[in-house]
Amino acid sequence: MPRAATLHMLSDASRACDDCRLRARCLPDHLGDTPAREVTGVIRAHRPVPRGTVLFRQGEPMTAFYLVRSGSAKSTVTDEDGSEVVMSLLLPTDMVGAGSLDQTVYHSTVVALERSAFCEIRTPDLRRLFRQDEEVQRAFLAKVRERIAADRHARIRLGHASADARVADFVLELSGRLAALGRRPDELVLPLSRQDIASCLGLASETVSRVLTRFTEAGLLSVSGKHVRIIDRPVLEAVAHGAEPPN
């Protein structure tokens, strides 16, 4: 991510989620149909922003939280000694910037990885909604819980898995998330650079490269740049769970 166009304020607010293909997977979905109105009322859909756009920066006062509408983003944390660490890859329907309610500042930086669109809910609106409707609360907390579970998974992976297992698991996780969005699970595009994947997995980018080519040679994947095709999913799963490296 070279240049950082800080288009902090996004353009134009359109009407709602009504025309969103992903509605069924997104926040309003978790609610019944009746209270959804209230939610969709405060959600502002924004026009796509270009790659490299910073949604918000770590430490800035929190004014809103977001949902990814299209495209993808990464969330990063700059730790005390100044190095940037990739915390997660964000895909459509993912919640952004709401590590928990009542936060006063953002605790990570979020950058678009490609031309992407986001939906915005301003914190006061959310808070009001939260108070009004218990269903909304529940839905929101469900999203938070999802995130916590994902973080725990990432943490276990980081602490106790080999490089092979980490990469295999990363690919499979992405595959699963894409499948949940209705896309092909075996034909995927890595929105992150090798560097970013490496940072996310606690590896050197060279290692990610090597593992990927080794998987290719072993017939598990076919990789070409950011495009990956999963060929032998069962074995890939075995590797992700700590089985012997292929061949």
Place this chain on the structure above:
Amino acid sequence: MPRAATLHMLSDASRACDDCRLRARCLPDHLGDTPAREVTGVIRAHRPVPRGTVLFRQGEPMTAFYLVRSGSAKSTVTDEDGSEVVMSLLLPTDMVGAGSLDQTVYHSTVVALERSAFCEIRTPDLRRLFRQDEEVQRAFLAKVRERIAADRHARIRLGHASADARVADFVLELSGRLAALGRRPDELVLPLSRQDIASCLGLASETVSRVLTRFTEAGLLSVSGKHVRIIDRPVLEAVAHGAEPPN
């Protein structure tokens, strides 16, 4: 932790937090004095349980969440391939078993590391309280947020720090938490075994041992079994933040 006495139901409920030394640091603290009544009303303090007691097991239906009152505990997760991973060390005032509200099953196992006491709040009580009083909500979410922040820290440490840095940071973190409980920050007891520390930090127990003795030789610590004295805190902090290993 050899034998696992599953004293699942704890004994006797005493009156409240009124006589708790740590009240000021605990959940009711985050509230003003007025609403505290409501909270303390549903908190049941329990008698100490022996080391090895299982508070609850991963996968069991969630009936209550807990606060550590005295002693210490560890939370562990058994991952898909069956190995146990230590997720966190739990000290007095820490919340246990509430990754988020509205959880239906426990997502980790919690075991007492020494003779320890816990306070219990049953989920229906909490839910009711939550609905009644926004202050309680806020206090609870503050605790959840604390936990999320700690998890993020752990994750960064796991992914991007050397063994030296991890161990140094672990010791300092513990020191800080003990200090927050009013104990001596430089004179601490590790409630976890080397194995557990290692698991928590994503290392081999031998490595933890070696690092600890190296720190001792370098005059940063003095270690004897589970007892640790911090001698050169500034350097220890430098090491924790990635500085060159000592000597």
Place this chain on the structure above:
DNA sequence: CGTAGTTTTGAACTACTTCAAGGCGCGTGG
């Protein structure tokens, strides 16, 4: 005082990193 579990220490090994060079892809400007 003896036994079982835990911790420490040692020695060999391995997985991953680091450094360095070459190639590929892509956007930019001529």
Place this chain on the structure above:
DNA sequence: CCACGCGCCTTGAAGTAGTTCAAAACTACG
């Protein structure tokens, strides 16, 4: 539109941090 240049990815070779295996020393506890 093509060529150039820059960043990203890949590959290699050498180095190292941490692991693994194994045995000895310590500790706690009956």
